[in-house]
Amino acid sequence: MIEILQYPFMQRAILGGMILALLLAFMGIFVILRRMAFFGDGIAHASLAGIAIGLLAAYNPLIVAIGFGVALAIVIFYLERKTTLSSDVIIGILFTASMALGVVLISLKNGYQPELISFLFGNILAIKTSELVLMSGFAILVMIFLIYFYRQIAYITFDREGARVSGVNTEVLDLIFYIALAVAIVLGVKILGIVLVSALLIIPASCGKLVAGSFKNLVMASVIFAEITVLGGIGTSYAFNLPTGAIIILFGTALFFLILFGRKLFGIKS
16 A cells, blocks of 8 residues: 555545545534534535635635635624524524525536536545645644644633633634634545535544543544544555545544444453
8 A cells, every 4th residue: 555655646635535534524523512503514514605705716615715714604693692592593594595596506517517417416536736735824823823823722612601710811812713614624625525524523622532532532532543544544445446535534434433333342341
């Protein structure tokens, strides 16, 4: 399998996948603890509108999709606090409307759109150097935010009222977290596609939750499982000539059930 490292496109795929795995695993911990899985799925699907706008405007669809995802995250954050509607209702309305807008905009552009297909289903093997640089830049910015405000975000996650009383600006940090999560998800769309990206956000963190006894160990385990999932999926897809994005998710799912049933088999309790 070492031979796959000889190909530049595989080098970019592995590097991009490892960067994305680290980012989404870290974000995924807070997503599952805050029960925000539907938010991630909603942003991923809503990004279709941003991608369509980028294609129509002949501008980088990834950049436009990131901007659209950030705008949508801000709207969701605002409506959650200014209306009596639940988060699921707000996200459901906005992401279905955004997808509908994307479909309409796509219909305005004639001809086959291979780039659109890659965003829908992902194509990690087709990452360009410019896209890898762009992804890395955004990923670094998000990771800096997560690391710098790590304690405050964790405090808010476990005890929002306590964090507010102790002087943490929960509203501002929540807003930035929503924006950072939207950016991370849209970055993942390029690699895994709209359909699959939310799985990488949830599966490694869920695997980590099964084996970790503390929050610190949860972070470490989630990142390790995310990297194993991506690298194992890429290797398996190469060996059997199968769709890489889908195999990455199936590999992670198999890992999750292996851990789950392994705990049952050996009588390990949560």
